[in-house]
Amino acid sequence: MKPGDRVRLKQPFQPEAKLLRRYTCADVVGLIPPDRACIDMPGEVIVTLYDLELDQPYLDEKGIQPFYSFRTDEVELIQAD
Numbered sequence: 886m887k888p889g890d891r892v893r894l895k896q897p898f899q900p901e902a903k904l905l906r907r908y909t910c911a912d913v914v915g916l917i918p919p920d921r922a923c924i925d926m927p928g929e930v931i932v933t934l935y936d937l938e939l940d941q942p943y944l945d946e947k948g949i950q951p952f953y954s955f956r957t958d959e960v961e962l963i964q965a966d
Contacts, residue, residue, distance in 0.1 A: 886930060886957070888913050891964035894955065900934060900943060908934040908943060911960070914952060927957045 886892065890913045897907035911932035919928040933950050934943035942950050 886913055886916060886960075886962055887965075888915060890962055891935065892930065892932065892960040893963045895959050895961065898934065898953070900951070900953070901945070906936070908936065910935045910937050910963070911953070911955075912942070916957075917954075929954050930957050930960055932960075 892911050892913060894909050894911060897909050899905075899907045911934050913930055913932055915931035917929040917931065919926050931952050931954055933952060935941075936943060944950055
């Protein structure tokens with residue numbers, strides 16, 4: 886995985902409690918490698934959410950595209966940049 890790739894979230898993610906939409910797709914913006922002291926722990930992937938049905942990124946109520954962090958074992962690569 887690398888920045889620009891698109892991933893599928895293994896579990897749907899709901900960014901806001903009042904928002905009914907749940908996201909299963911995201912775009913990678915960064916990677917955090919695993920801690921060398923805990924080599925059996927997965928790294929993290931920093932993403933922005935993306936809605937494939939609407940073909941648009943998720944924006945919060947202020948129009949900002951927030952970043953989210955997931956463990957690398959919580960996502961699957963679906964489209965490499």
